[in-house]
């Protein structure tokens with residue numbers, strides 16, 4: 209679609225040039241006839257007529273051809289501009305679009321306006337939660353799933369809302385093969401040692417066979433909402449064995465800890481879409497880690513009364529306690 213406009217201009221230019229050629233041919237034919245009729249005239253009058261034909265042709269050529277070729281040059285610039293913008297579009301492929309902040313979630317802001325349908329428009333992979341903290345959210349191949357507090361996985365409708373989610377159109381920059389079994393700490397160390405860019409944001413898609421995988425999900429909360437440190441005491445923890453599936457998630461640097469989780473934050477979805485949750489631990493037998501470097505980060509800030517009246521203080525110690533079951 210982006211080439212429709214320039215394409216139309218090229219077509220108009222082509223028609224204009226063809227029209228000029230046609231008119232020039234007509235002009236030449238007309239003066240040729242005149243010359244034929246004047247063959248009986250003097251050599252001098254023939255030269256005047258040839259000169260008039262040449263002048264007419266030149267004038268027509270100059271005026272219209274300059275206009276046509278100017279349009280062509282403009283078209284080339286437009287096409288060049290489209291071409292030049294492609295690298296920017298490619299870079300934006302790995303933009304994270306996030307709704308709300310981790311600090312708001314920690315303080316119990318569990319209702320948002322962002323829908324699953326809107327998330328899908330902003331990316332094909334992502335993680336988060338649902339309104340009222342009703343389960344873990346995982347977006348995979350542009351389908352949005354809820355991992356319920358009883359461990360069931362269901363596909364949600366586009367109208368389902370989230371208070372906190374981060375999605376991206378995932379395009380990996382690096383692939384790391386995992387050929388030896390690793391536990392979660394070893395897996396994270398392996399990834400970190402392969403990519404020494406501590407101040408970037410990363411998106412990870414880890415596919416493979418898991419000997420063991422431990423996940424959690426949280427039950428739907430009732431108002432008035434408890435803070436996250438309290439709500440997570442009701443979490444369901446699930447241990448699965450011999451699973452094939454995918455982990456997706458992010459690692460944010462410490463300087464962004466108020467807006468998202470610093471360190472690895474991964475959600476699991478089994479290949480058959482029947483098991484999943486927020487990752488607590490795993491033992492990966494064999495797999496592949498796809499890593500995208502994120503250089504663009506779009507944050508959509510909620511504008512509802514709960515968000516606007518909450519003091520957003522990210523208590524790192526509370527987050528560590530919530531994540532305490534890991535490893």
Ligand SMILES: [Zn+2]
Nearest residue numbers: 473474475486
């Ligand atoms: Zn999570």
